[in-house]
Amino acid sequence: MSPTAINVVELTRRRTQEIFQQGRTGIFVHTDRLFAVLMALQWVFGIAAAFWISPRAWSGTQSSIHIHVWAALFLGGIISGPAIALAVFAPGRTLTRHVIAAAQMLTSALLIHLTGGRIETHFHVFGSLAFLAIYRDWPVLVSATIVVAVDHGLRGVFWPQSVYGVLTSSSWRFLEHAGWVVFEDAVLILSCIRGRQMMWSFAERTAEFEASEDRYHAVVRQMADGVFVFDVETGSILEHNPAFLQLAGIARRDIEATRVGDVLMAGDEPFDEVMVRLSRELGSISTERQIKRPDGSTIDVACSLSSTMYAGNRAVCVVLRDITERRRIDAELAHARDAALESAKLKSEFLANMSHEIRTPMNGVVGMSGLLLETSLTPQQRDFAETIQVSADALLTIVNDILDFSKVEAGKLDFDVIDLDPRAAVEGTLDLLAEQASAKGLELVSLVETEVPSNLLGDPGRLRQVLMNLIGNALKFTERGEVVVRASLERDLPDASVIRFEVTDTGIGIAPSVQARLFEAFTQADGSTTRKYGGTGLGLAIAKRLVEIMGGQIGVNSTPGTGSTFWFTARLTKQHTLGPSTPQVALDSRRVLIVDDNETNRRILKYQLSAWRIDAHAVASGPEALDALRAAVAEGRPFELAVLDRQMPGMDGVTLARKIKGDRAISSTPLIMMTSLGDIGDGPELMRSGIAECLTKPVKHGVLRDSIARMVSSERTATAAAAPQDQSSEKPELMRAMRPGIRVLVAEDNPVNRKLALVQLQQLGYTADAVANGAEAIHAVERIPYDIVLMDCQMPEVDGYEATREIRRREKDRHIPIIAMTAHAMTGDREKCLDAGMDDYIRKPVDRTALAAMLAAWTPAECGAAV
């Protein structure tokens, strides 16, 4: 039993004792008073009896007051007086009732004497004992019995005839008399004990009831909510608490004569009728109403009501809570929310404008520095120009980060749901960062486990953004070693796959104290990090938000000085249709030797090859490779292919290739070389050393597979060996359009950007004109049949949107492609452009590659041919 329970039991027991004592005292006091009256009456009766029976004593014709009259008066008074006085002035005391008991029995003795010892008067003794039993205090009976016993004993000895009616008495006679008294005493004492038990039981129940009442009061009476119960038929209030009176504005004195409907109205209906109707229709419900009080004021209340029974009648119990203040606060909150939304909208517009204002000059800086680098420069000038470009790129990254973060905060981040291949996303990201990794001499490798599905739905751009951020950070904070990107299937759900991405580096690591707040905005490991490595500290905060949108989590495990592993998960919906299946070339049981000094590379390559069921073996150096190749030949199971790393300590890849080709026993082994991006220029040397194909790190999964398939199926093209495929072909600057027949109109108000666009277009081989605002653009299009228009959106007088709408309104049989150029980057900008009639959208600063692709897409080849 708990201490609280013990306390309650003890308190109840004490209260029981208290009630019991109060009850007993009440009985004692009441009975004392009864006896006071009785004894007074007996006294008077005794005097009257004496007057009646023996008023006078005679001597012939002379008489005097009989001694019995004096005895009745004085002895009766002496007997009764103290008892009456105690009953009046000290009722309830033990002494009082014992004196009363003795006096009562002495009165019996006196009356018996006054009546001449009549046997009938002896019944007064038994009647008195029964009367004394009203006290329910058996010791009183004992006192009375002792007095009777003493009286009878003395009389039995000295005057037996007065009590026994015989001249001589024996002890048996005394015992016979005593026996009757004891018999009555036994019955009465039993009755007293029983009565006492009943009183205790009653006290216990009363105490328990009081405790229950106290609990009820503690809960209901102290409630801040108004509680009341009303009769369904009459509407009269049966129960209520103080809070109800206050809430309903009813005076306590009026409550009994009050019907609910007389004082409270819900709209135009009496409140009780509304409550009864609701309880009948819906049972126990909670609702909110506005009620009108007796003074005419109205308050909003939340009502909880339930049907119940009260003293056998149907009733409804209602709990009312005043929600007027809450509703006022709600209204204020709604107002504040609207204001905040308006503020957010203004902020969004401000950001868009800021973005535009920053990007516009940045367009000039980035573009012009790019153009400058393509001119003939002295080494120092080139260094300056490159610094300008790097700084501009860095600034642009910061602007993009801030913009993205603003979008995240405003909840306006675009998120597409299109086909997504996690492998392509990882490899595409690695492609973009390969040069950065190569420049720092870092191994950048990826492993997308075979279980990871390729046909999923999501936003590849946002996924790449997160990967870019994490891998970029890893490269930034790693001076030597490697950065490994791993993707694995964490959970396969019926309609989705949860993919876990990990980026592990061997960088500086992060202190545990910093890890917890790493994903908060504007937070970096410490202030010195910002100074040393730059950055806004927003990248991880944005990544966290993006991951959360993708239904995943993000985190980091790191040991300072050893490196970090940033991880995140993404819940990506499965596509209903299967993705295009890769044509499978049988690679089963092909024997391939992997030679790489980097253990991670070896492990990943071996994993990939094993997944294709290739019998892959890995060694860590050139000499080990030579031994392995020779041993295989000796065993009669030569390797069908060797994949060599270019850079290895001791014997590098090229030397190893030469030694292999110089050894007749193993010279026929086809060789694939993995090189860094910076080594691509060494193609001819690689060809001479016997390399069949050269793959640039990080090697794409598909590229590697295709390359191995070609090698083992004897479709080798030795001439292709030194050419770094894929990457070189994607260089847009190497495929200039050279389409002078295509005429482009540039509408741009900023002179620098206008000039930049014209130079870029000239370099791409287009013929271009420029105008400074929308009005001029409209006129120019009317006068000259341009093949395409590059339209800035924000321009003075007539902006790009209005100009486009006007051009569209005026054009008849020919649709001229209009491409928006805007520094706006907020959600909806693209839609806004398309709604105005533009065909596509290119973001400032305009990248020349993107510009070339855009122009090529919107200017059909026959156009150029026709001119």
Place this chain on the structure above:
Amino acid sequence: LQSQEKLSPASKAKRVPRSVWVGLAIVWLAAVLGGFWRIGTYANVAGPAGAPPDAWPVASAIARDAGAPTLLVFAHPQCPCSHATVGELARLMAHSQGRLRAHVLMYRPVSEPISWAQGDMWRLAAAIPGVSVSLDVDGVESKRFGVAVSGHTLVYDEHGRLIFSGGITASRGHEGDNDGRLAIVSFLETHAMAISRTPVFGCFLRPADES
């Protein structure tokens, strides 16, 4: 709380020292015992035994039955104690079965009307079978028979000899077994009695100066 308020007189009484209560109890007890002692004494103090003649007085106007013992009871009609004597007489007569002639002589002073003597006691006595009630004007007969106390009973045998003199109650006004009644009954049963004289409890038949 209400009970405590009601008990406030008791609370005040509590302040009275215990010794006072004991003293008061003793005084009270003594007074009560004294009272009972006094009325007990009063009830048990007998009147003068008188000097009744051993032979029936010839001058008596009361008719003596020569064939049966004659019982005489002298009573004061207003004496409350003598009601018990009449009660005992009734028992005695019931027991005698006609073997006893009884006369109750009610004292009546000449100054009082007859009704003074013919009250409750007269009616009670007259109602007893075998008992004749007559007036004893100015106590002539009581003086003749030498008795002075109401309730004094005399029994003369058929020969006119006095065989019993005394009261037939054990004390004033108390009915019940008593030596007088038992002696008379014994005589009727056996013609012998252990005692022939008993104390008489009652009022004086005449004023003390006349006795």
